[in-house]
Amino acid sequence: MPNPSCVLRISMVRRLGVLLFALTTATCRVAPPPPSVAEPASASPREGSAEAVAATPPSRSVRTTGDESPEESVAPVLEQTSALRIPATQDAAGVPFVRFRIDVNQAPSRGPDNAPVTIVMFSDFECPFCQSGLEIVNTIEREYVGQIRFVYKAFPIDSHANAVRAALMAHSARAQDKFWPFHDRLFSQQGLSPDVLDRYAEAVGLDMPRVHRELDELTHAVALRRDLRQARRFGIRSTPTFFINGRHIRGAQSLDVFRSVVHQELALAEKWRREHGAQLDVYDHATRHGYVAVAKRGTRGGLNEDFIYPVPVGDSPQRGPATAKLTLVVFADFRCPYCARGHETIARLVARYGDELRVVYKHSLPPGRELAISAARASLAAAAQGEFWPFHDALYALEARFGEPDLSAVAQRVQLDLERFTRDHRSGTFDARIAADQSLAERLGVTGTPTYFVNGRPIEGAQPELAFRLLFAEELARADALLERGVAREQLYATLTSG
Incomplete structure (x- = not known):
């Protein structure tokens, strides 16, 4: 969320980030990030390290979530993946292409858990580009039946008034085993409001008193903030953002782009399963040694929400x-x-x-x-x-x-x-x-x-x-x-x- 504040010193005024990706990419964006330096890193950020995120505090602090491990890799920039090296451990495992390890274990998903291709989408129910991106994913799912696992991650954009409410209601729908009907209904048209959200929830058969109680009590806030923290950790600033077996695709790219990456990943999955056995968890194999965060150097970009x-x-x-x-x-x-x-x-x-x-x-x-x-x-x-x-x-x-x-x-x-x-x-x-x-x-x-x-x-x-x-x-x-x-x-x- 944007940070309206009085700045203490001129030297602390934040500079605008450099856009590292083509402006024509179809996305909904949040405020520009602090500048990042495109240099590969081989260890995760910790206090005092050269790779530490800009917000690493000068005083003693501890991580809050346990989501990050000192042995894992940290990329210094997300949007310029072509400039990154493949981590040595990933290269030694025979896994090509720069990849990011997105935790999917607690997220809503559809398709086989052991599918050879996992598509993760960070999305916002009020983002029109997410609607276009979802249509492409739906096409891919129809073309590659049984070979795609689709994973939802919430990333409501600040400027979308009902995006957080929609994301929380989607988690309520999940608790009632109706996440995907509600998810698809929300993306069936734009122009959400509290009344429209309630109407869609009723249409898919949700228990409305329970939904409203969970909204009031923020029952699913922890799940939503888990996605938001992960998005921030990977430097995600816009929706939709996709990861196909950990490979980053920003924006609602063309169907041909998705097909090309999916074809490559299916071929790799077949090769890996020949080498390691038919029961290989392809997603884990593909992303195990991938980058797990984005480090920003050369700026003190604010306090780090992952620290206590x-x-x-x-x-x-x-x-x-x-x-x-x-x-x-x-x-x-x-x-x-x-x-x-x-x-x-x-x-x-x-x-x-x-x-x-x-x-x-x-x-x-x-x-x-x-x-x-x-x-x-x-x-x-x-x-x-x-x-x-x-x-x-x-x-x-x-x-x-x-x-x-x-x-x-x-x-x-x-x-x-x-x-x-x-x-x-x-x-x-x-x-x-x-x-x-x-x-x-x-x-x-x-x-x-x-x-x-x-x-x-x-x-x-x-x-x-x-x-x-x-x-x-x-x-x-x-x-x-x-x-x-x-x-x-x-x-x-x-x-x-x-x-």
């Missing part, structure tokens, strides 16, 4: 119980309009999640903006009187449009001792705490405001409420798993963010 960052709470202002399953650490600036927008989102989340959510506030301020620094001091002067959150809420209600006199006016509005407030505000007493927050933000790799960490996992910018709720669903599941293992509530956050 050890963000200490310390003595920062917080609301919500310390034993909450969700801890949301906010790095923000009262003078940042995006932080004001984010504050409204966080307020809705607090109302929705109640005691399951703890919010912690830390200051991340641009250099030289005296009013922002003064506002931070004022908030801590309010905290000294036990009124940080009333002051915080009242100041953000001004939507970043305030001057120095407004700080005293807000203090009066929340009934602070004005004499003490003024003395503390002007004293510089809290500068060390502000500096400590600033130092922590820098160590973590925070480059703009607002930046959030949910149990250590980052969200950058003033994202919509749904983006938080999807991540919250994952983190609630992670917290519940630790509690079931016997972790004490008092140790939950420390355990969630530790290595």
Whole structure:
């Protein structure tokens, strides 16, 4: 998702990525990525390595998902596959062509599990090019009956208003054993809306009260975010994106292109099964040594969602119980309009999640903006009187449009001792705490405001409420798993963010 944010330093402004593929390719695109360098890599990214993704933080961190292995290969760019080397281990196994190992084990699929050709499609139900791409896949399935396994991966584009809802409903359909009828119905025409989605769901016989309950509870958020993480890991920026036995095809290419690759893969599958036995898992053989991620070098392209960052709470202002399953650490600036927008989102989340959510506030301020620094001091002067959150809420209600006199006016509005407030505000007493927050933000790799960490996992910018709720669903599941293992509530956050 795009990251509306106030950037802290000129040097941190992100440059536009270079388009490495023909612009005529038929795709729906998200925002351009940070620039990447097309050089092959032979080891997966880890802290401090030359191949590490741009977002590798300078501070200690751990991976969140277990999806990546230190022994696996990482490609430095996805869209320019012709520039990549075949990994040595893949070459030694006699597997030609650059390939990417897409995990298909938990994804919806149709066709034989042992099919010689597996086509993975990252798609968006509102993307017209995905509809065209699906028609090509359908033709391939008809022409090569019993030889194709088709695997769906969700990649809803930010600009498509109903794409996430459609993807979540598709997972609900899968839970009711009606994924493919619903999938095909959605692609039967464009122009989706909540009402149209409900009508299609009813048409294929879904239990609608169950569908709506699962939408409200985000029952399938973990499955959706699994696909989104994998797409991001492979540098996917557009739909449709295909992988045929791990070979990358971007966009709705011609039927002849698909036929050519399928013919090559069928011939290879026949050869491999002669050499290794008729029961060979062709997809595993073809992709076992393929690239498993895309590394971006030469840029610090933001925080990495695949990492848990050890963000200490310390003595920062917080609301919500310390034993909450969700801890949301906010790095923000009262003078940042995006932080004001984010504050409204966080307020809705607090109302929705109640005691399951703890919010912690830390200051991340641009250099030289005296009013922002003064506002931070004022908030801590309010905290000294036990009124940080009333002051915080009242100041953000001004939507970043305030001057120095407004700080005293807000203090009066929340009934602070004005004499003490003024003395503390002007004293510089809290500068060390502000500096400590600033130092922590820098160590973590925070480059703009607002930046959030949910149990250590980052969200950058003033994202919509749904983006938080999807991540919250994952983190609630992670917290519940630790509690079931016997972790004490008092140790939950420390355990969630530790290595």
